[in-house]
Amino acid sequence: MDAYGRLTPKIIDELASLLGSGGIITEDRDLLENYSWDQAGRIWGHMPDAVVRPENTEQVSSVMKIASRYRIPVTPRGAGSGLNGGAVPLAGGIVMSLERMNSILEIDPINRVAVAEPGVVTNDLCRAATEKGFLYAGYPMSTETSFIGGNFATNAGGGKVIRYGSTRRHILGAEVVLPSGEVINLGGRFRKDTWGYNLLQLLIGSEGTLAIVTKLIVNLEPKPGKTVNLLACYPDIETLVESVSKVINSGKKIISCEFMDRNLVKYTTEYLGCRLPEQERSEGYLIIQIEDDNEEQLEESYEVVGKICMSCGAFEVFVAESRTDSAAIWNVRQNGLEGMRARDPYACSSGDLMVPLSAVPEMLRRISSAGLEWGLEMGIIAHIGDGNIHPIPIKPENMTPEKWAIYSENFFEALIKEAIELGGVGSGEHGVGHVKQHIITQSKSPAELELLRGIKRSFDPLNILNPGKMFFPLGDQQHQCK
Amino acid sequence: MRIAVLVKQVPAVDNVKIDENTGTMVREGVEAELNPLDLHAVEAAVKIKESMPEGYVEITAITMGPPQAKASAAYAVSMGCDRGVLVSDKKFGGSDTLATSRTLAKAIEKLGPFDIILAGERATDGETGQVGPASAEFLNIPALTYVSSIDELNDEYIEVTRSIEGGHEKLRAPLPAMVIPVKEMNIPRLCTLGGKLRAKKTEIPLLNADDLDLDENSTGLKGSATWVINVTYPQMTRQGRKITSSGRLEETLNTILNFLDEKNCLGESK
Numbered sequence: 001m002d003a004y005g006r007l008t009p010k011i012i013d014e015l016a017s018l019l020g021s022g023g024i025i026t027e028d029r030d031l032l033e034n035y036s037w038d039q040a041g042r043i044w045g046h047m048p049d050a051v052v053r054p055e056n057t058e059q060v061s062s063v064m065k066i067a068s069r070y071r072i073p074v075t076p077r078g079a080g081s082g083l084n085g086g087a088v089p090l091a092g093g094i095v096m097s098l099e100r101m102n103s104i105l106e107i108d109p110i111n112r113v114a115v116a117e118p119g120v121v122t123n124d125l126c127r128a129a130t131e132k133g134f135l136y137a138g139y140p141m142s143t144e145t146s147f148i149g150g151n152f153a154t155n156a157g158g159g160k161v162i163r164y165g166s167t168r169r170h171i172l173g174a175e176v177v178l179p180s181g182e183v184i185n186l187g188g189r190f191r192k193d194t195w196g197y198n199l200l201q202l203l204i205g206s207e208g209t210l211a212i213v214t215k216l217i218v219n220l221e222p223k224p225g226k227t228v229n230l231l232a233c234y235p236d237i238e239t240l241v242e243s244v245s246k247v248i249n250s251g252k253k254i255i256s257c258e259f260m261d262r263n264l265v266k267y268t269t270e271y272l273g274c275r276l277p278e279q280e281r282s283e284g285y286l287i288i289q290i291e292d293d294n295e296e297q298l299e300e301s302y303e304v305v306g307k308i309c310m311s312c313g314a315f316e317v318f319v320a321e322s323r324t325d326s327a328a329i330w331n332v333r334q335n336g337l338e339g340m341r342a343r344d345p346y347a348c349s350s351g352d353l354m355v356p357l358s359a360v361p362e363m364l365r366r367i368s369s370a371g372l373e374w375g376l377e378m379g380i381i382a383h384i385g386d387g388n389i390h391p392i393p394i395k396p397e398n399m400t401p402e403k404w405a406i407y408s409e410n411f412f413e414a415l416i417k418e419a420i421e422l423g424g425v426g427s428g429e430h431g432v433g434h435v436k437q438h439i440i441t442q443s444k445s446p447a448e449l450e451l452l453r454g455i456k457r458s459f460d461p462l463n464i465l466n467p468g469k470m471f472f473p474l475g476d477q478q479h480q481c482k
Numbered sequence: 483m484r485i486a487v488l489v490k491q492v493p494a495v496d497n498v499k500i501d502e503n504t505g506t507m508v509r510e511g512v513e514a515e516l517n518p519l520d521l522h523a524v525e526a527a528v529k530i531k532e533s534m535p536e537g538y539v540e541i542t543a544i545t546m547g548p549p550q551a552k553a554s555a556a557y558a559v560s561m562g563c564d565r566g567v568l569v570s571d572k573k574f575g576g577s578d579t580l581a582t583s584r585t586l587a588k589a590i591e592k593l594g595p596f597d598i599i600l601a602g603e604r605a606t607d608g609e610t611g612q613v614g615p616a617s618a619e620f621l622n623i624p625a626l627t628y629v630s631s632i633d634e635l636n637d638e639y640i641e642v643t644r645s646i647e648g649g650h651e652k653l654r655a656p657l658p659a660m661v662i663p664v665k666e667m668n669i670p671r672l673c674t675l676g677g678k679l680r681a682k683k684t685e686i687p688l689l690n691a692d693d694l695d696l697d698e699n700s701t702g703l704k705g706s707a708t709w710v711i712n713v714t715y716p717q718m719t720r721q722g723r724k725i726t727s728s729g730r731l732e733e734t735l736n737t738i739l740n741f742l743d744e745k746n747c748l749g750e751s752k
Contacts, residue, residue: 022729
């Protein structure tokens with residue numbers, strides 16, 4: 001077990017004088033509780049001893065210097081929208097919330113980058129880029145809530161990965177604070193940096209276990225052309241899946257290819273008080289977003305793609321061109337989790353299976369039969385163009401929430417094993433946190449784990465930064481659940 | 483049965499900008515779309531068609547505007563209208579609601595006879611809501627406004643429910659009649675790929691001022707009874723003060739209370 005230092009009144013005074021009264025929370029249990037859990041659910045939470053809310057890099061650095069002097073664990077936190085407990089302070093100590101570092105510092109049109117602090121809501125960054133005639137192409141489906149810093153920490157994916165890649169592809173540079181408090185700058189306002197070990201890329205997706213990001217330089221794409229959304233309705237999942245690779249390989253600019261099953265659409269439209277067309281007949285829907293340079297080319301593109309869907313067995317394809325129609329379709333997709341949670345507040349969101357596109361049909365079959373075997377009702381959404389599937393099971397009525405937390409994770413473990421067997425991995429985009437730690441760690445070879453431990457040790461020899469996460473359980477306990 | 487639907491192309495923005503110098507709408511760089519409220523009129527027409535034996539109803543979508551407004555008629559065709567017609571001429575430029583209604587009534591007469599004419603409640607750019615009823619007036623037919631449902635329809639008459647203040651009103655009118663739905667009447671359908679392909683193949687013919695026997699004194703700027711003389715925008719300023727939480731609830735509340743007190747907002751009750 002790691003022997004961490006205690007957060008004494010003296011250290012708290014030291015932090016308070018550094019951060020000002022608004023910058024630290026230590027006594028108010030209700031406020032502290034807000035920082036004890038994330039969207040994995042309260043059941044996976046753990047109370048911090050203090051929350052610090054720095055306003056700038058200097059304060060982050062000073063806090064880390066104090067934390068390393070006294071060996072206090074520090075858990076960095078963005079919006080708390082993560083789904084695997086990545087922001088939960090498992091060892092207590094300090095939660096470092098980056099919510100007050102929320103400025104978009106610059107949109108630089110010449111270098112086509114934006115510079116932002118980690119607490120900027122991703123959607124605000126997207127909007128600011130659009131206003132200047134650019135596109136920030138990172139699009140986690142939680143854009144309304146998630147922070148760009150959290151997207152960096154988890155290498156967030158989302159609905160446009162098939163076209164633009166995950167967050168990794170959009171980050172050109174970062175200022176980060178090391179566990180020692182030292183500040184380093186990686187990358188910059190350039191796109192070519194081909195030599196040596198790429199520390200920037202190593203930090204993206206490291207879930208705050210190696211360093212704390214305090215400033216990001218992100219790539220902006222030129223303003224996209226016109227887009228249209230197709231909603232293809234299928235009588236069964238097999239034919240739907242058959243379309244996916246054909247759509248992606250159609251040679252057209254496919255921005256998104258998203259899947260929703262019947263159950264998910266049913267509960268989400270009930271929650272939203274709306275309907276999608278052909279709901280009675282559809283076992284599944286594909287939402288396909290297509291981009292092209294002008295209206296004529298776009299028409300030709302969606303005609304080609306729509307015909308592919310029809311020839312694969314879709315019984316109807318709808319074309320949403322206007323803002324209103326597009327929003328009506330995407331609203332259902334974006335609210336899928338909320339829809340399932342309106343059906344059952346314990347609907348579990350941590351399913352994040354990733355398989356090669358060719359294995360998607362088999363994975364969906366296995367999910368379906370596992371659901372029957374485990375007696376679970378579920379809805380399924382998927383970034384199906386990537387092979388990234390999110391089953392969302394709901395708690396059986398007679399099961400306690402405590403039992404459900406274990407039961408659902410066991411269910412996902414079983415599915416992850418299936419995904420790995422099919423050539424995939426256990427987490428596509430939700431990260432590992434501590435909820436998925438057990439199974440993800442199991443899937444790594446001893447040699448790989450040793451390399452990963454070596455990296456962690458070289459950044460964070462005292463193991464104070466987000467301890468207990470990813471591949472490194474707290475002490476010798478294998479599965480943390482409080 | 484022949485149905486006409488009046489549709490208009492509008493800017494696809496939440497707040498229409500008017501050029502303060504010219505008094506005309508700023509269209510540059512703004513995407514266009516079919517007026518959202520007209521979609522309910524199109525949907526109503528297509529629903530009538532679907533409720534009747536196949537081939538019994540024919541729907542013509544009529545749009546008036548610049549050449550690019552043709553897209554709105556095509557959109558209505560992709561939703562299920564049979565034909566689309568564009569009413570367009572430089573001479574129509576600057577038409578107010580009176581001149582527009584006169585022009586559209588002429589087009590309806592030319593393309594008619596129709597049993598039912600459907601129109602949207604109002605356009606999201608002009609927000610006048612006058613063109614539907616005024617066109618009915620020029621055609622000398624009854625106008626059924628704020629229609630929330632069509633209850634009965636045959637070759638002789640139409641029976642509808644109107645939304646009125648505090649309740650509903652049932653009305654029967656002989657055909658031909660103008661019917662103007664409220665948005666609660668239906669949910670406009672999404673266009674199908676098949677509908678889009680059909681619209682692509684459907685020619686949208688043009689009617690100009692000569693086709694409608696309209697001289698320049700009865701349409702466009704000269705045929706209008708009103709002109710925009712001046713447009714100004716109110717200056718938007720914030721006069722508030724931003725109070726940032728100090729992290730201590732009581733302290734922050736006191737700051738807010740003191741501020742309200744300074745502004746004499748707390749009255750005697752403080």
